[in-house]
Amino acid sequence: MRFEALRTKEVMWAHLLLSGLILYGVTSEILLAQALNNKGYLVDIKCSKCHTLRRVFIMCKSESEWRVTIEKMMNKNQEWIQPAEAEQILKEILISRAERVHAMCQERKDYEDARFLFVDRCTLCHNINRILYQDKTPEEWKETVERMCTEAMGYITSEDSERIARFLLERAEILREDAGSKLFLDKCMNCHPGEQILLETHNRKEWRKILRNCSEIAAKTFKTSWLHPYEVELIVDILVKTQGFSVQNN
Ligand code: HEC
Ligand code: HEC
Ligand code: HEC
Known part of the structure; x- marks a missing residue:
């Protein structure tokens, strides 16, 4: 038992x-x-x-x-x-x-337009405004982009990295020469995340129409004439240069 x-x-x-x-x-x-x-x-x-x-x-x-x-x-x-x-x-x-x-x-998608590649790869971990506000020399951009690729653990390929660095350099050059570029950062980024604007492509007439509308909205929101007509024109100029139909960003 x-x-x-x-x-x-x-x-x-x-x-x-x-x-x-x-x-x-x-x-x-x-x-x-x-x-x-x-x-x-x-x-x-x-x-x-x-x-x-x-x-x-x-x-x-x-x-x-x-x-x-x-x-x-x-x-x-x-x-x-x-x-x-x-x-x-x-x-x-x-x-x-x-x-x-x-x-x-x-x-992961590939993009022919380097602007879209930049928005896709560089918004993964932080807001793009953080990048748009930076003014760097070519060497500094190259260094930053490479450091970011290391952060991204292979998600950003070395070809992506080269194209994005080139895009940022070319963009920096255009912006440096342009009167509207500082205005763009000062006047547009408090209502829009940069990527939202960066993903749009328009001709001069369309940009002007959009910005005049934004100007009216801003006047109502901030109760002051936030965007003067001459500022709108300067920002339209920069947007046509960087985000118009004839821009080849590759
Ligand atoms: C995997 C996440 C990740 C991705 C993807 C990423 N970043 Fe960053 N980024 C960070 C972190 C974390 C910091 C803060 C630490 C630092 O500065 O290294 C940062 C900081 C920055 C800064 C401010 C510091 C500086 O060196 O000026 C810039 C500019 C920047 N990133 C640009 C980019 C660009 C351009 C891309 C696209 C190629 C990108 N980031 C993609 C994680 C990322
Ligand atoms: C209430 C908002 C909020 C929630 C919920 C949240 N996060 Fe975050 N997370 C943030 C913010 C803001 C940052 C960037 C600033 C920072 O590092 O504090 C961040 C950054 C991160 C980072 C990058 C920085 C690092 O320390 O590596 C990781 C990874 C992360 N979060 C993971 C998580 C995970 C996992 C969860 C769920 C358990 C989570 N998050 C939930 C707001 C949040
Ligand atoms: C006071 C806030 C505010 C400011 C400042 C502002 N916007 Fe806007 N923007 C808006 C709002 C709200 C909309 C949505 C408009 C609508 O639905 O009529 C919009 C729409 C847009 C659109 C999408 C338009 C479309 O029809 O596709 C673009 C692009 C844009 N804004 C770019 C800009 C740029 C560039 C600037 C800087 C000159 C700027 N915005 C400044 C509030 C603002």
């Missing part, structure tokens, strides 16, 4: 152990499957509201570095991400990161 009882106990333990193992295996497989579908994941919900998910997954970090980042994000609003969720999010990032980076690179 004692022998029987012992056996039953052993069998029970073995069962428990086995089912535990199976459960563990199944759970991580489910987690992985979900990760691959990018569905139902906390990281997708909690980490996509203030910036894109690409902003999250492009970063290459160790587990402890991720902990620090997630805690920093949690501290932005403790009610939005709770401690228990932070742990879950960490697991999800570690499990699904490689697959997501792979998907990002697969979906």
Whole structure:
């Protein structure tokens, strides 16, 4: 009888152990499957509201570095991400990161127009205004763009990098000579993110019409004549040069 009882106990333990193992295996497989579908994941919900998910997954970090980042994000609003969720999010990032980076690179588009390439590649991690406000020498631009490519972990190819650096140099040259360029930054960026304007292409007549409309909106919003007609003309000039139909940005 004692022998029987012992056996039953052993069998029970073995069962428990086995089912535990199976459960563990199944759970991580489910987690992985979900990760691959990018569905139902906390990281997708909690980490996509203030910036894109690409902003999250492009970063290459160790587990402890991720902990620090997630805690920093949690501290932005403790009610939005709770401690228990932070742990879950960490697991999800570690499990699904490689697959997501792979998907990002697969979906990466090529652009003939260097302006679009610039907007696509350089808005991944920060606002483009940060770049547009900079006045750099050719060497400095080259250095910055190369440093950014290192940050982007292969998402920005070396060909992209060369084309973007060239685009920024040429643009800087045009802007430096042009009276409207400082006005453009001073007068347009407080209502629009730069990328929004940069993605538009128009002829002179169209630019003038848009800017006159903006001028009216600005006058109502700021209760002052924000954009004088002569400023509109100077900014139209620069936009036709950099974002008109005849511009070849390659
Ligand atoms: C309340 C807004 C907000 C939420 C929610 C948020 N972030 Fe952020 N995140 C930011 C801001 C703002 C920055 C840039 C400034 C900074 O670093 O604080 C940033 C920067 C980052 C960066 C780059 C900087 C670094 O430390 O590497 C990563 C990676 C990141 N977030 C990951 C996450 C993850 C993962 C989550 C979800 C757990 C998340 N974020 C949720 C606002 C947020
Ligand atoms: C993977 C994320 C990432 C991408 C993509 C990225 N940046 Fe950055 N960028 C950063 C971080 C992080 C900083 C702040 C730290 C630093 O200055 O190195 C920064 C800072 C900057 C600055 C201010 C600092 C300086 O050196 O003047 C400029 C300008 C800039 N980036 C330009 C660009 C350009 C141009 C591109 C596109 C080629 C780009 N960034 C793409 C992450 C990125
Ligand atoms: C006071 C805020 C404000 C300022 C300053 C401003 N805009 Fe606008 N802009 C707007 C608003 C609002 C719209 C949407 C207009 C609408 O729907 O009628 C707009 C629309 C646009 C559009 C899209 C127009 C279209 O019909 O496709 C462009 C491009 C644009 N603005 C460029 C500029 C430029 C360049 C400047 C600097 C000269 C500028 N804006 C200054 C508020 C502003």
